[in-house]
Amino acid sequence: MKAPGMAVRRADVCITAVLIICCLLAACKSQSDFLPPDPEDPPAATSSAAMIIDHACTDLDLIPEEWIEEAKDYLNIAYGHTSHGSQLTTGMTGLVSFMGDLYAYNSTGLSGALELHDSPFSGASDLGNPDRTAWAAATRTYLDAHADINVIIWSWCGQVSNSTLTDIETYLDLMSGLEHDYPDVYFVYMTGHLDGTGLDGNLYLRNEQIREYCRENDKILYDFADIETYDPDGTYFGDRIPDDACAYDTDNDGIRDGNWAIEWQESHAQGEDWYSCSSAHSQPLNANLKAYAAWWLWARIAGWEGQ
Structure with a gap:
């Protein structure tokens, strides 16, 4: 007859043996299991949730028609701007004649058009007029009276050129406050237009400040300056002291003696x-690109994932 507890002790021995075997097997794993990742096969990058609309977002043909329609069905936009910012809307107006009613917009959203209220705010004209904060108060007043608006976008005129780091921080803080207080509204950040000071100028530094903030905090950015730094073929002019008229330095002598927009227009067919x-202040091609990017923006906000 087995002594009491014998079965229990044997079970304990078996469990211990199994654990030892498992440990030995783990210790005998192939050395390759512990090697660092192959640098030629890196892990997939984590994509940012930021929505950056720049020169890479100007191919209108890539936007599916269904997302153009979705934007028109879903978005109610209010856009504050002065002359430079009008390039978006005058470009969008010209686009209707060029490409048809699919790209129509008006202030009511009727007749199958996108609803876009052009400069509807009271008390401010752009992000720096009459000062650097009035636009935020004007936005609050407007949203409180127009609960149907779900997209707010403001442009600069030339104020980013002489902005300090603190000035841009004020802009970013005010935008963040609006996002917090109106969580159902999409707020679109924007960079300032080119001014000919190049990569060493204050404008570039302040635009980079805006870009970095938007990338790191998953914001929506319409990169006005970047769009007018490239021609439609992707040729880069940022290192040629380009300005808002699309003029640039052709031979690095410090003098803007070329114009990439005029050159591109002259080598391509108008109407095709x-x-x-x-x-305003520029060439038709610049407003063309601003309009294409604007529709890319509307489609992305409506839910299109991009390319």
Whole structure:
């Protein structure tokens, strides 16, 4: 007869043996299991949730028509701007004649158009007029009276050029406050237009401050300056002291003696490759690109994931 507890002791021995075997097997794993990742096969990068609309977002043909329609069905936009910012809307107006009613917009959203209220705010004209904070108060007043608005976008005129780091921090803080207080509204950040000071100028530094904040905090950015730094073929002019008229230095002698927009227009067919439209302080092609990027923005906000 087995002594009491014998079965229990044998069970304990078996469990211990199994654990020892498992440990030995773990110790005998192939050395390759502990090697660092192959640098030629890195882990997939984590994509940012930031929505950056820049020169890479100007190919209108890539936007599915269904997302153009979704934007028109869903978005109610209010846009505050002065002359430079009008390039978006005058470009969008010209686009209707160029490409048809699919890209129509008006202030009511009727007749299948996108609802966009152009400069509807009272008390401020742009992000720096009459000062650097009035636009935020004007936005609050407008949203409180127009609960249907779900997209707010403001542009600069030339104020980023002479902004300090603190000035831009004020802008970012005011935008963040609006996002907190109106969580159902999409707020679109924007960079300032080019001014010819190049990569060493204050404008570039302050625009980079805005870009970095938007990338790190998952914001929506319409990168006005970046869009006018490239021609439609992707040629980069940022190191050629370009300005808002699309003029640039052709031979690095410090003098802007070329204009990439005019050059591109002259080498391409009007009515096929580009269209004539009003473009404050600049060339029609610049407003064309601003309009294409604007529709990319509307489609992305409506839910399109991009390319």
